[in-house]
Amino acid sequence: MAVFRSLLLLFVVVFSTITVDCVSPTPVIKAAYWPSWASDFPPSAIDTTLFTHIFYAFLMPNSITFKFEVSKSEAILLSNFTSTLHHKNPPVKTILSIGGGGADPDVFARMAANASSRRAFINSAIKIARKFGFDGLDLDWEFPTNPKEMNDLGYLFEEWRFAINKIAKTKNHPPLLLTSAVNAAIDFFLFDVYRTYPAASIRKNLDWINVMCFDYRGSWDTTVTGAHAALFDPKSNVSTSYGVGSWIKAGVPREKMVMGLPLYGRTWKLEKPGLHGIGAHAIGVGPGEEGVMTFSQVKDFNRKNKATVVYDSVTVSMYSYVGTSWIGYDDAISVTIKIGFGRAQGLTGYFFWAVNGDKDWRISRQGNHHSSSLHTK
Structure with a gap:
């Protein structure tokens, strides 16, 4: 029965994807985050x-001025990142992501609280992006804690979008992309x-949002296993x-x-x-660093x-077990179905966290089966 359900779901997703592409071809974003600390990758x-x-x-x-102070070692990393990826065959667009799951969210809360600190942050971010040749900027604030x-x-x-457009017009070059990683x-x-997120502002000012469709379960609850x-x-x-449905219902465009x-x-x-x-009942985290393992691991x-x-x-997910060790993850099968689901929903693409976690590109290449065109932004 489980196999039949899987095949039926895959058929529905693929058929829906074909239908969406035939009626209204959707440009595809195939993205990934690169951890700057991944010295071996x-x-x-x-x-x-x-x-x-x-x-x-x-x-x-x-954390006080809200401006970016790039050290010499960081400058080398930033320059190497953009120059390398812009000269690869084929080249890809590069986006500078600000924040991350390990960043102090209070820094962003204080920065965003008034116009002067927002202006200092925005101008400095744009300056850094232009200096090192990035094609865009991304905010990963995890997470705003209240309605204010x-x-x-x-x-x-x-204000960020306004500044980007104003500077681009003044300098006579294409505006930077502006994206955000969200819940x-x-x-x-x-x-x-x-x-709830400011849907109207997102709809008007961002090129797209990166919806973080993961970390629903984890080491913060060690009592039961989960997908x-x-x-x-x-x-x-x-x-x-x-989650995807809630964004669509709120009026954020699928594209x-x-x-x-x-x-x-x-x-x-x-x-x-057994x-x-x-x-299943659990009594703690399993193998890996704090209960986390890359797909390759x-x-x-x-x-x-x-x-x-x-x-x-x-759940459309994989898990493996041996003895008392239990691992929940995605592989090529579940990712293929999820990418198909996204296409059937009319989403503009997908992203991976993080690019260095794959095994021989087994998962990353799955998107090529669903892509009818490349994104031109």
């Missing part, structure tokens, strides 16, 4: 035939303080299908949405080795330990 190692945009992760402004900060974010996007759902419905990037979840709204896909898995330690399904672990691999058709 330089930009030159990226196969640019598989991508259209690569994000440099990350840069942070000064969400409103401030809307003001920030509006999987438009609203934070599970949190004590309810808030951390579930496409569907019949028991809750914590899923990609719900301004890029779906996030993880090139990593999350791990748990099973309470009982009970190993999604939702997962594949090596499974092979070395002769782990049992299971495809879960309900």
Whole structure:
């Protein structure tokens, strides 16, 4: 029954994708974030035939002035990143991402709180992007904590877009792209303080949003295993299908949405080795660094330990287990279905976190099966 469900879902997704492409061809963004600390995976190692945009992760402004102070070592990294990727065959566009999951969100909250600090941040960000030859800027603020900060974010996007367009017109060159990494759902419905992203400002001022469709489950809850990037979840709204739907319902255009896909898995330690399904009781994190393993590490672990691999058709995800070790992740099968789902929904593309996590480009190349044209932004 599970195999039949999977085949049926894949047929529906592929058929819907073909229908969307035939009626209204959708440009495709095939993007990935490159961690600047990945010293063993330089930009030159990226196969640019598989991508259209690569994000440099990350840069942070000064926590007091909100301006960017680039050290000599960072300047070398930034210059090498853009020059290498612009001269690859084929070249890809480069976007400087600001913030990240490990950044202090209070810095952005204070910066966005008034016009003068927003202006200092915006002008400095544009200057840095132009200096090092980036094609765009991306904000990864994780996350605004209340309605006021969400409103401030809307003001920030509006003023940022205005400044980008003004400078581009003055200098007579194309405007920088402006994007933002955002939560999987438009609203934070599970949190004590309810808030929602400024949809109107996003619709008007951003080229697209990178919807982070992952980290639904993880080491913050070690009691049960989970699909951390579930496409569907019949028991809750914590899923990609719900999240994407919430953005569309709020009026954010489908063509301004890029779906996030993880090139990593999350791990748990099973309470009982014999009970190993999604939702099985666990007593802690499993293998990997703080319960996280790249897809490449997962594949090596499974092979070395002769782990049992299971495809879960309900959530459209994979998991493997051996002894008390349990890993939830995506592979080529689940990613192919998810990319097809995104295309069927009319989304403009997908992105991976992070590009260095793949194994022989097995997952990254799946998007080529769904791409009918390249993005021209």
